[in-house]
Amino acid sequence: xxxxxxxxxxxxxxxxxGIGLAQQASVxxxxxxxxxKYRTGQIQYVPDTYITAFQAKPASSDNDGKxxxxxxxxxxxxxxxxAPEKQGLVVVNGxxxxxxxxxxxxxxxxxxxxxxxxxxxxxxxxxxxREALYAKKDAMIARLRKNDEDTQxxxxxxxxxxxxxxxxxx
Numbered sequence: 001x002x003x004x005x006x007x008x009x010x011x012x013x014x015x016x017x018g019i020g021l022a023q024q025a026s027v028x029x030x031x032x033x034x035x036x037k038y039r040t041g042q043i044q045y046v047p048d049t050y051i052t053a054f055q056a057k058p059a060s061s062d063n064d065g066k067x068x069x070x071x072x073x074x075x076x077x078x079x080x081x082x083a084p085e086k087q088g089l090v091v092v093n094g095x096x097x098x099x100x101x102x103x104x105x106x107x108x109x110x111x112x113x114x115x116x117x118x119x120x121x122x123x124x125x126x127x128x129x130r131e132a133l134y135a136k137k138d139a140m141i142a143r144l145r146k147n148d149e150d151t152q153x154x155x156x157x158x159x160x161x162x163x164x165x166x167x168x169x170x
């Protein structure tokens with residue numbers, strides 16, 4: 001019985017030590033309004049944003065937008081998804097927040113904005129992309145209409161781009 005008691009205490013000690021030494025890793029971050037510095041001249045930080053992640057105690061951003069997530073039982077280098085929530089605002093960089101590395105050195109940057117501002121920014125980006133595409137198309141048509149050496153180069157570029165020969169009468 002004496003040996004069983006020693007074995008019991010040895011196992012209990014190892015178990016308690018294991019719990020006490022559970023791996024802890026953390027990630028720091030900051031929440032701000034998307035493009036606030038561009039619009040107002042200074043970064044607008046967002047307090048009281050609720051942030052969650054797998055195997056981390058939920059956190060809330062302070063008045064300077066700062067927060068820290070502490071992970072228990074996840075080894076450093078594990079990729080997790082971080083989910084910020086703030087009433088009336090949406091996450092702009094959600095794709096980036098899906099692949100946060102536990103114990104990374106650089107702080108997580110969370111950008112929030114209103115639904116209206118997000119729609120406005122997306123429309124603006126779409127219009128810029130469309131204008132650039134049309135300008136490229138118009139430049140290519142102008143090169144093809146010259147009917148000179150540059151026309152042959154333009155045709156060769158198009159054939160390479162499409163991976164198919166272009167037959168036309170010039």
